[in-house]
Amino acid sequence: MTDFSPIERGDWIAAPDGLVRIPGGSVTSPDGYVAYGATCGLKVSGARDIGVLRSLRPTRSWLMDTTNALPSAPVRVNRTRDRSQFSAVVVNAGIANAATGDQGERDALAMAEQTGLLLGVAPETVLVSSTGVIGEHIDMDKIGRGIIAATDGLSVDGGTSFNEAICTTDRTLKGGAFVLQLPEGDIRIGIAAKGAGMIRPTMATMLAYVTTDAPLSADDVREITLAAGESSFNRISVDGQMSPSDTLLVMANGAGAPLAGASRQVCGDAIAAVCRWAAIQMAKDGEGAAHTVRLGVHGALDRDEAARVARAVAESPLVKTAIFGRDPNWGRISQAVGQALAVAAGQVFEPVVVIDGVAIADAATVMDRAEYDIEIGLSRGNAEYALWVSDLTHDYVTLNAEYHT
Amino acid sequence: MTDFSPIERGDWIAAPDGLVRIPGGSVTSPDGYVAYGATCGLKVSGARDIGVLRSLRPTRSWLMDTTNALPSAPVRVNRTRDRSQFSAVVVNAGIANAATGDQGERDALAMAEQTGLLLGVAPETVLVSSTGVIGEHIDMDKIGRGIIAATDGLSVDGGTSFNEAICTTDRTLKGGAFVLQLPEGDIRIGIAAKGAGMIRPTMATMLAYVTTDAPLSADDVREITLAAGESSFNRISVDGQMSPSDTLLVMANGAGAPLAGASRQVCGDAIAAVCRWAAIQMAKDGEGAAHTVRLGVHGALDRDEAARVARAVAESPLVKTAIFGRDPNWGRISQAVGQALAVAAGQVFEPVVVIDGVAIADAATVMDRAEYDIEIGLSRGNAEYALWVSDLTHDYVTLNAEYHT
Incomplete structure (x- = not known):
């Protein structure tokens, strides 16, 4: 290997x-x-x-x-x-x-x-x-x-x-x-x-x-x-x-x-x-990062939708602080998914979130790992997308508030 | 009054x-x-x-x-x-x-x-x-x-x-x-x-x-x-x-x-x-906020462009940590402006940034104020937009990493 x-x-x-x-x-x-x-x-x-x-x-x-x-x-x-x-x-x-x-x-x-x-x-x-x-x-x-x-x-x-x-x-x-x-x-x-x-x-x-x-x-x-x-x-x-x-x-x-x-x-x-x-x-090595997560989205209508949702979740400070805090906070992921879809979605559905193969509600201990997968299922179609994201930590704030011009 | x-x-x-x-x-x-x-x-x-x-x-x-x-x-x-x-x-x-x-x-x-x-x-x-x-x-x-x-x-x-x-x-x-x-x-x-x-x-x-x-x-x-x-x-x-x-x-x-x-x-x-x-x-009262800034964009091609630029700057964690750190970091604002315009802009120009009437390079002391204006001039047209934004602080990370589900 x-x-x-x-x-x-x-x-x-x-x-x-x-x-x-x-x-x-x-x-x-x-x-x-x-x-x-x-x-x-x-x-x-x-x-x-x-x-x-x-x-x-x-x-x-x-x-x-x-x-x-x-x-x-x-x-x-x-x-x-x-x-x-x-x-x-x-x-x-x-x-x-x-x-x-x-x-x-x-x-x-x-x-x-x-x-x-x-x-x-x-x-x-x-x-x-x-x-x-x-x-x-x-x-x-x-x-x-x-x-x-x-x-x-x-x-x-x-x-x-x-x-x-x-x-x-x-x-x-x-x-x-x-x-x-x-x-x-x-x-x-x-x-x-x-x-x-x-x-x-x-x-x-x-x-x-x-x-x-x-x-x-x-x-x-x-x-x-x-x-x-x-x-x-x-x-x-x-x-x-x-x-x-x-x-x-x-x-x-x-x-x-x-x-x-x-x-x-x-x-x-x-x-x-x-x-x-x-x-x-x-x-x-993201500035101040404590965790690295592969964030996958599947079941999107098309690749653009999958990418938009993945990026919205990846860039949500609420999700990124939850990863830092090891908090299996399904609500914040759901909120970011809804924001990315905005107006477009129409019917009500709830994204399914799995962390390293474990349903998010039971995933608190998985989130202690330095590297893990978050998979978000939308049940809307067959398109998927994935990216890697770091968390938002105190060290990020310290580094960027103190790195002066 | x-x-x-x-x-x-x-x-x-x-x-x-x-x-x-x-x-x-x-x-x-x-x-x-x-x-x-x-x-x-x-x-x-x-x-x-x-x-x-x-x-x-x-x-x-x-x-x-x-x-x-x-x-x-x-x-x-x-x-x-x-x-x-x-x-x-x-x-x-x-x-x-x-x-x-x-x-x-x-x-x-x-x-x-x-x-x-x-x-x-x-x-x-x-x-x-x-x-x-x-x-x-x-x-x-x-x-x-x-x-x-x-x-x-x-x-x-x-x-x-x-x-x-x-x-x-x-x-x-x-x-x-x-x-x-x-x-x-x-x-x-x-x-x-x-x-x-x-x-x-x-x-x-x-x-x-x-x-x-x-x-x-x-x-x-x-x-x-x-x-x-x-x-x-x-x-x-x-x-x-x-x-x-x-x-x-x-x-x-x-x-x-x-x-x-x-x-x-x-x-x-x-x-x-x-x-x-x-x-x-x-x-x-934004979670953990230490400063409140009115972020104005003028000189945009149209209102959509002005709003897109204002939101990109307002949501940039690099800009928000610079506000927290009282750092007159023109480069981070310029970077966020460029990201919002992306591909669209074409010719090279540099946004002019003024903080409470003072050119950003001289604005370090102005940024000690709890509330101030950042005005970004694009020199591309006549459209404008403004919004109010809080900074990204240690308290934001603490609040959101510890507010568990």
Whole structure:
């Protein structure tokens, strides 16, 4: 059985057979990638805060980013590039370079320019990310020295330092690597991700960079990225807030064994499973979170209704405080279901709620678990939807009332 | 100047000239109303928990209730009645009689039947409300004895005891009375309201009963009720949650001076102002609230956009914790604005945020105030919207994590 620690519920990942964790693996575990995380002084703590990741071989890539209408400067710059041609990443933490106007855009462009120059690649192939405080300009002197230090340090052993450099309020590192055993041979998948707050379905302050040495076409990478993002980072909710900086980049450099069609499908499933693994870690590390819940809705009229109900329940502060308080409060779930359906429903019905297989009325002890399932049955149709949600705790309030601008 | 205590910001009420607070007034201050709140044992504390209010004269009335798709049993029963014909109210606190199926509906009907019988009026003219825990049946033995006690106690001095009986987690009594001085003579408006949690625009766990002795037609009362509800109880947000029990009832019994057309307009404005006065008290008493903010959005493309942005900002836990932490965090407001506009916006712009007339960057000391304005300018058009919001505090989490089913 695959080791998905620190997730207790391996069944949440739905991994294909043959996917095995690489101990100590990282975004540089797939063949042909180097990375490094350096310190440039944007984080007050003095921790690593600037990272560079690159493929040493040509890649196919795809990019998913935020649907926030006021995207950060790096997101706007990345959107002017060919999404299938990214082969390197430069990212800083501490300042989000969001809501920084034209100057912010010039700064993001300069980050790509300098990194491309130092790596000897076209700046258009360098993806830029920034995460941290919104509304402040980044110090380009610090960034400039940081990019030199990060590119100087690039190595196949640098994946973990890169992952450290992209974190902000994260309490845990969200990254690692897996090997997928296929008839044609092994391929490797690595991921470096961050995210703990401002997280809701349809992305959030989350960054995730996936590397693989699988030989995939541009079409394959695009389809795999969209499917993987939809079933992972778009399915987590910490506080219902959508960040202007969200980014998921998948790069495939073809250093691994050639794949037949069936194996390409398995490879896509594996990349989606790796993304779910990282996404659930984000929910688990949600700011102040004490519990992580997979919230499933079934019996909805259509998928939109199922998703609307799941999100309404996931974002209800009354439900989230009940999860924190280990209170099997069916009434609050019923209220949120009714709010999501609003006007639409018409006839009166009562949702059936089951927690880890136990009727909610008897589920108080189940709610002591750190991870469990809540299943909501609507008896209206056959559509379903699920997402992962963290609870609302005193620590969330403390973190966010005290994290000053 | 009219005394609107406990609201500090009288400018939020927008009252017409001639509206004067009646010291110690209540829902029985208008001519021709009696009320009483008794104890029937549904509240563990032993506090008053069942109330009856009636007009001694024929009334015109109108009813606004929840848009939650799973309305409580009393709401479903009230909807079978003629909304213009209510002349009495029976209400209990402690159990919401929501999500209680057919038995709940029979119980609500029985409450109206018994009250009508004891008052000698048709049960169809008795509005029923229940507020409290969702998903439990009410004890009809206790309710039966309580209705007898409440109808026995009816008097012109019973308005305050009635108001006490409808409270749940409220820390303050939300009620009182005003006299409106018109050329034709005085008319009086009384209100008894409750609500502190599960509150969002489009009503919440809020109950509000308005009495007036103004002589208004059925059409007048309907129009006044809809306008008053829209500009008051639909404009407050504590936690974004919409209750299955929300009810606003306005009754007019015509015991006061006859009114000319212009005075009927002023009377409508006064009823709306009284509703805003009570609604802002609900936001101020929002569960755990430390600050109350009037959140205005202007410069939107249309009213829908202005409302969508205002609600997104009002419901953002990141903004609400920043208000609690007195943090002038423009970035979190900008992020919520961008989330509300999503995909729609297209071009990049930055919202301008002003707090009590001061640019947000300089507003840290303003945020020490218990009540203040946040104005968000979008520079996209001419539409505007405003609502009142409370902050997200440790006390909110404590109250809702510990208020067990």
